[in-house]
Amino acid sequence: MDIEEFLTGGKLRRITRWGEDVMHAKTRPVTEFDEELHTLIRDMFTTMADSHGVGLAATQVGVDLAVFIYDCPDADDVYHHGIVCNPEVKLPEGDKRNFESTEEGCLSLPGAYQPLARPDKATVSGQDPWGNPVTVEGTGLLARCFQHETDHLNGTVFGDRLSTRLRRKLYAQAEELAHLYPSDWPLTPRATSADG
Numbered sequence: 001m002d003i004e005e006f007l008t009g010g011k012l013r014r015i016t017r018w019g020e021d022v023m024h025a026k027t028r029p030v031t032e033f034d035e036e037l038h039t040l041i042r043d044m045f046t047t048m049a050d051s052h053g054v055g056l057a058a059t060q061v062g063v064d065l066a067v068f069i070y071d072c073p074d075a076d077d078v079y080h081h082g083i084v085c086n087p088e089v090k091l092p093e094g095d096k097r098n099f100e101s102t103e104e105g106c107l108s109l110p111g112a113y114q115p116l117a118r119p120d121k122a123t124v125s126g127q128d129p130w131g132n133p134v135t136v137e138g139t140g141l142l143a144r145c146f147q148h149e150t151d152h153l154n155g156t157v158f159g160d161r162l163s164t165r166l167r168r169k170l171y172a173q174a175e176e177l178a179h180l181y182p183s184d185w186p187l188t189p190r191a192t193s194a195d196g
């Protein structure tokens with residue numbers, strides 16, 4: 001059982017946007033670790049690679065199931081990839097919790113970034129695509145990714161965690177770049193900036 005089989009050969013799917021219902025509701029737990037789930041995961045990897053993401057939740061391809069994938073560097077710039085079904089995030093407590101404020105973005109609000117403080121370490125536990133338990137520790141961007149994607153599966157987008165002022169800036173930025181992203185992106189590719 002090797003997750004490599006999910007990394008290629010999927011079908012590109014449209015990425016859902018903030019404001020669509022599926023993005024703002026809690027997902028159903030994964031209970032069937034079957035071919036349908038595996039097809040979804042394979043399609044998610046293809047869609048994430050095509051849109052240059054480091055993480056993707058099932059809700060971002062319009063499916064209300066608690067599963068996310070990642071291909072993301074940690075604090076030492078080492079890339080890790082994987083799949084977590086039914087994720088739960090554990091954050092360091094007390095003195096061990098250290099917040100890092102870094103620009104965060106989301107494929108479901110493409111092109112916009114704002115700084116958000118999050119703990120710089122996170123441990124995610126859940127199940128692999130066959131239903132076996134998995135636990136992964138993340139640092140740096142990987143820790144941020146685990147928190148961001150698990151949020152998605154609980155119906156939370158990172159804009160919900162921003163101050164009103166930064167949220168306004170985020171939406172203004174997204175608005176400015178909206179013409180670059182067709183509504184069915186990445187099925188229709190992103191326009192180049194040269195197109196205006």
Ligand code: ZN
Nearest residue numbers: 105106107108
């Ligand atoms: Zn996101």
